[in-house]
Amino acid sequence: MKFISIAVKDFKELIRDRRGLFFILLFPIFFMMIFGFAFGGMGQENTPHNIAVVNYDQGAVLPTGGEYNFGNNLTNGLKDFTYTNSNVKLFNVTETSESQADSLLKQRTVDAELIIPNNFSVSMISLIVNSTGLQTNSVNNTISAPIIRGDEGYSNFFASESALSGVMTEYQDGIVNGYKNQIAGTPGAEPIKFINTTVQGISGTQSFTQFDFLAPGMIVFAILLLATTIAAILTREADSGTLERLKMSKMRSFDLLFGGLIPWSLVAGAQVVILLGVAVILGLHWQGGINSVILAIIIGIIGGIASISLAMIIASFAKNDRQAANLGTLIVVPTSFLVGAFFQLPQVFISVLGHSFQVYELLPWTHTLSALRAVLIYGEGLNAVAYQIELSAILTAILFIIGVVLFSKTRLRAES
Amino acid sequence: MDYMIEAIDLTKKFDDLTAVDKLNIKIKKGEVFGFLGPNGAGKTTSIRMMVGLLHSTSGKIFINGIEIDKIEKGTIGICPQELMLWDNLTCKESLNLMADMYEVPKQIKIQRVQKLLEDLFLVEKSNTVVSKLSGGMKRRLNLALSVIHEPEVVVLDEPSEGLDPQSRRVLWNYIKAMRDEQGRTVILTTHLMDEADHLSDRIAIIDHGKLIRLDTPENLKNEIGEGDVVDMKLSESSKNLEVIKELETHKEIIAVVEANGRIHIRALNAVGKLPLMMQVIEKCNVEIADLSVRQNTLEDVFIDLTGTGLRE
Numbered sequence: 001m002k003f004i005s006i007a008v009k010d011f012k013e014l015i016r017d018r019r020g021l022f023f024i025l026l027f028p029i030f031f032m033m034i035f036g037f038a039f040g041g042m043g044q045e046n047t048p049h050n051i052a053v054v055n056y057d058q059g060a061v062l063p064t065g066g067e068y069n070f071g072n073n074l075t076n077g078l079k080d081f082t083y084t085n086s087n088v089k090l091f092n093v094t095e096t097s098e099s100q101a102d103s104l105l106k107q108r109t110v111d112a113e114l115i116i117p118n119n120f121s122v123s124m125i126s127l128i129v130n131s132t133g134l135q136t137n138s139v140n141n142t143i144s145a146p147i148i149r150g151d152e153g154y155s156n157f158f159a160s161e162s163a164l165s166g167v168m169t170e171y172q173d174g175i176v177n178g179y180k181n182q183i184a185g186t187p188g189a190e191p192i193k194f195i196n197t198t199v200q201g202i203s204g205t206q207s208f209t210q211f212d213f214l215a216p217g218m219i220v221f222a223i224l225l226l227a228t229t230i231a232a233i234l235t236r237e238a239d240s241g242t243l244e245r246l247k248m249s250k251m252r253s254f255d256l257l258f259g260g261l262i263p264w265s266l267v268a269g270a271q272v273v274i275l276l277g278v279a280v281i282l283g284l285h286w287q288g289g290i291n292s293v294i295l296a297i298i299i300g301i302i303g304g305i306a307s308i309s310l311a312m313i314i315a316s317f318a319k320n321d322r323q324a325a326n327l328g329t330l331i332v333v334p335t336s337f338l339v340g341a342f343f344q345l346p347q348v349f350i351s352v353l354g355h356s357f358q359v360y361e362l363l364p365w366t367h368t369l370s371a372l373r374a375v376l377i378y379g380e381g382l383n384a385v386a387y388q389i390e391l392s393a394i395l396t397a398i399l400f401i402i403g404v405v406l407f408s409k410t411r412l413r414a415e416s
Numbered sequence: 417m418d419y420m421i422e423a424i425d426l427t428k429k430f431d432d433l434t435a436v437d438k439l440n441i442k443i444k445k446g447e448v449f450g451f452l453g454p455n456g457a458g459k460t461t462s463i464r465m466m467v468g469l470l471h472s473t474s475g476k477i478f479i480n481g482i483e484i485d486k487i488e489k490g491t492i493g494i495c496p497q498e499l500m501l502w503d504n505l506t507c508k509e510s511l512n513l514m515a516d517m518y519e520v521p522k523q524i525k526i527q528r529v530q531k532l533l534e535d536l537f538l539v540e541k542s543n544t545v546v547s548k549l550s551g552g553m554k555r556r557l558n559l560a561l562s563v564i565h566e567p568e569v570v571v572l573d574e575p576s577e578g579l580d581p582q583s584r585r586v587l588w589n590y591i592k593a594m595r596d597e598q599g600r601t602v603i604l605t606t607h608l609m610d611e612a613d614h615l616s617d618r619i620a621i622i623d624h625g626k627l628i629r630l631d632t633p634e635n636l637k638n639e640i641g642e643g644d645v646v647d648m649k650l651s652e653s654s655k656n657l658e659v660i661k662e663l664e665t666h667k668e669i670i671a672v673v674e675a676n677g678r679i680h681i682r683a684l685n686a687v688g689k690l691p692l693m694m695q696v697i698e699k700c701n702v703e704i705a706d707l708s709v710r711q712n713t714l715e716d717v718f719i720d721l722t723g724t725g726l727r728e
Contacts, residue, residue: 005516009505016504016545241500244469245561249517250489 002251006259013233014263024229024267028222029278035214036282048092049160052101052110053078060121063129064182070124071116074171078114081167090163105151112160115147124175131176152373158213215279216372217341219296220365222271223303224336228328230264230311235324238315238411253408261308268304269297276376287379295375295382299389303368306396310335312403316410339365364395419478420445420569420601421466426475428461428625435461437625438475443603445480448595450616450633451605452714454722458625459605460497463571466603467492479569490518493567495559497574497605503547507538507557510546511564518565532560535593537586552583559587563594570594571603576611584611591615609715613637619714623722633714637685641716643670644686646693649706653677662696684712 015021057071081090094101094110101113123144130141148164150157237243246256276296280286314331318324336342338360348359360366371388374380382389421443428436436458443449453459464470466477468484477484479491502510508529515525533539536556541549549557555575563570572591576584592615594600606612612619613633620630629636650656656674663672663681668689670682683689686709697704 002516002519005513009502009509009513012509013502013504240503241496241498242502244496245500245514246517248467248469248489248492248494249514249565250519251517255517 002255003259003262006251006255007262010260011263011266014267020229020233024226025271025274028218028225028271028275031221032215032218032275032278033282035218036211036279036284048089049112049156049163050092050094050110051078051160051164052094052096052104052113053116054096054098054101054113055116056118057116057120058118060125063125063132068121070121070175074116074120077171078167090167091160102149105149108151108154108156111154111156112148112150112164114164115149117144117146119144120146124172127172127176128179132179152378159210211279211283212285212377213373214342215275215282215284216369216376217336218279219272219275219300219372220303220339220369221336221341222275223268223300223307223368224310224332224339224341224365225307226264226268226271226304227307227310227314228325228332230260230308231314231318231324231328232321234260234311234315234407234411235318236321239320243411247412253404253412256412257312257404257407261305264308265301265304268307269301271304272296272300272372284376286376288375288381291381292375292379295385296372299368299371299375299385299392302389302392302396303365306364306368306392306399309396309399309403312407313399316403316406335363335365339363339369341365341369361391362395364392364399367392367395418445419443420480421603422478423462423466424476424478426462426465426477427473428458428465428470429473435625436465436472439622439625439627441620441627441630443601444618445601446595446599447617448591448602448604448615450612450619451603451622452609452612452619452718453605453622457623457722459622460573461625462622463494463573463603463605467494467569467571469494490565491567492569492571493562493565494571495562495573495575497577499554499558501546501554501557501561504545506543506545507533507549507553507560508542510557510561514561514564520565528564528566532564535590536560552579555579555583556586559590566598567600569601569603573605574607575604576606576608588615609713609718613714621718621721628721636717637712637714638688639684641684641712641720643682643684644712645710646681646683646686646690647678647708647710648681648693648704649678650697651703651705655700655702658700659697659702662700663693666692666696668692678706686711 053075055071055075057069059067059069059071062068075093075095078091079089079093082088094104096104098113098115101110101115104110105113119142122142126142146168148161150161237246243256273293276284276286276293286292310331311328314324314328318327340360350357350359358366367388371385371392374385374388378384419442421441423439423441426436426439426441427434439458439462451459451463461470465472466484468487479487502513505513511529511532512525515529520528530539533542536559538553538556538560541553546554546557555578559572559575562572575587575591579587588611591602591604594602595617602615604612604615616633618630618632619636621628621636629640631639650659656677656679660672660674660679663669668683670684672679672681674680681693
């Protein structure tokens with residue numbers, strides 16, 4: 001079990017290298033704090049949300065007589081809503097078809113899409129009838145299901161969805177109260193919700209901030225930064241000659257690389273816990289309990305292994321530890337942007353064998369980030385993120401094999 | 417004759433540079449083999465090929481009759497000239513790690529680590545991290561790590577570099593013990609000629625990647641160089657010229673000069689030629705008042721073979 005001896009050695013070296021440990025653990029915390037203070041309240045900023053409205057509503061006959069289309073009414077309302085105590089519009093509304101709206105969503109021209117169903121007016125009349133005591137023959141109790149659709153990997157969607165959900169509730173209450181006022185003296189029942197707005201891709205909080213979106217990104221950034229540190233350590237091992245000493249022994253490549261994997265994976269897991277703790281202190285709307293932390297640690301460890309694999313690739317080409325650190329930074333920082341740790345880049349789709357996917361999805365940390373967001377911010381369980389974890393694990397395994405092959409070829413064989 | 421290492425036409429080329437050029441060497445089992453050469457002569461390149469860390473361009477290397485690529489790992493232990501140590505591990509942790517890497521059984525490992533710490537005077541620093549050791553201690557640990565698995569062949573690449581005389585004595589005693597008590601084959605490269613002379617059974621001198629000479633230190637000193645210098649004072653200095661003339665007729669005498677009333681005679685293996693000198697002096701009817709011999713050193717041999725030009 002030589003890999004255990006290597007793991008113990010690496011662990012001891014890690015904890016005794018105070019400066020390195022400081023960099024690994026405190027540098028990301030510093031970043032998290034900067035972002036926490038900078039973006040903690042960004043969700044409440046007074047800028048209009050860009051939304052697309054798809055109105056399928058076919059209208060209905062009002063209890064008081066006459067045809068009315070509540071879908072159109074809601075759409076116009078959305079156009080007119082302003083922020084409280086402000087003349088800034090709450091939404092920039094684009095009325096369009098569903099396919100066009102989906103396209104705009106993919107292009108990020110709009111932040112969210114509201115789909116008003118064809119029975120929206122009927123459900124509104126059901127609401128009015130049941131809440132006010134008015135009588136009509138035209139409708140039975142009907143429930144409609146408007147949909148708020150969006151990209152859950154896009155920060156602007158959180159804020160838009162939150163605002164839309166709030167407005168939908170307000171609209172229902174406003175309509176009911178309006179009718180109650182019209183038939184003054186009639187003791188109306190409590191409004192019953194006849195409109196169940198479905199938010200697709202959202203299962204969590206109502207009050208997202210930009211920081212909620214960024215915090216998991218910071219964790220992934222920290223995990224990615226590990227690649228720089230590990231690459232420098234691996235190169236130092238070669239540079240100082242200790243790797244040559246190990247090469248002369250009965251140690252196999254597997255022992256060195258798998259042994260190194262253990263302490264560094266633990267560091268990745270520890271980073272998740274520490275950074276999550278800091279983020280919660282800074283105001284992260286963390287969903288889920290201890291299970292979500294355990295799941296996040298597992299996701300973080302897979303991401304950590306991907307970083308270790310990247311470190312092996314970097315260490316295969318760097319001549320010394322300084323070069324490894326520089327090369328690592330050169331790779332890790334752009335990768336952090338590509339995986340969307342700080343903000344989402346424009347979507348770039350590629351098509352392989354008829355399957356269309358984003359280029360960023362080829363990076364395992366993209367899935368680490370999506371899974372961490374789903375678990376920590378939306379409180380999703382294992383089932384919901386299993387696909388992301390699987391993808392992350394597969395891509396990590398591929399990266400690990402590439403790393404092992406390159407490192408073994410360049411560093412662990414006799415020189416030519 | 418049993419040879420532990422056999423290099424046949426060993427050649428290494430780096431682009432246009434031929435670092436090692438058809439080197440043929442046979443190293444006997446249980447001997448300390450000195451490997452000398454100026455900087456850049458090809459010593460380290462040869463050694464790296466002999467221990468399997470560097471592929472040769474051509475030629476073959478056999479370790480105990482087995483080709484280098486096929487030998488069991490752990491047959492050779494190398495103590496490199498650079499310190500190859502883990503700064504954040506203690507002496508004991510470093511030794512335990514390398515013992516694990518060579519699959520030394522646990523009980524044997526405990527005893528062996530303790531013995532090495534004792535033999536190399538590191539017991540008091542067993543639990544001190546390497547970064548806090550002195551240069552001499554690091555050198556000794558560097559050696560200990562190379563022999564923790566008790567290899568059949570130990571390669572010591574300039575092991576005394578930067579050591580004080582005390583540490584050097586410890587190291588020399590340990591090298592001698594490896595040969596005399598443990599029966600190991602030791603290859604020693606060094607720039608310290610007294611070290612090579614003191615420790616080596618045989619010495620190979622290489623330059624420009626080629627073997628120039630291979631022999632015992634005694635034979636090298638007796639056969640190569642400007643020779644020993646016999647410094648004598650005669651009872652009657654007026655006879656100096658007569659004695660000098662007589663000595664110059666003998667081809668075994670390289671040179672004879674007079675300086676400050678004394679006679680300086682240069683000859684290889686001068687001690688062996690003292691009877692001849694005595695005969696000449698007796699023939700001239702004079703007596704020796706004072707005599708001393710400065711022996712030809714290995715450094716004289718080395719300079720004679722490799723020249724005085726700088727190589728770096």
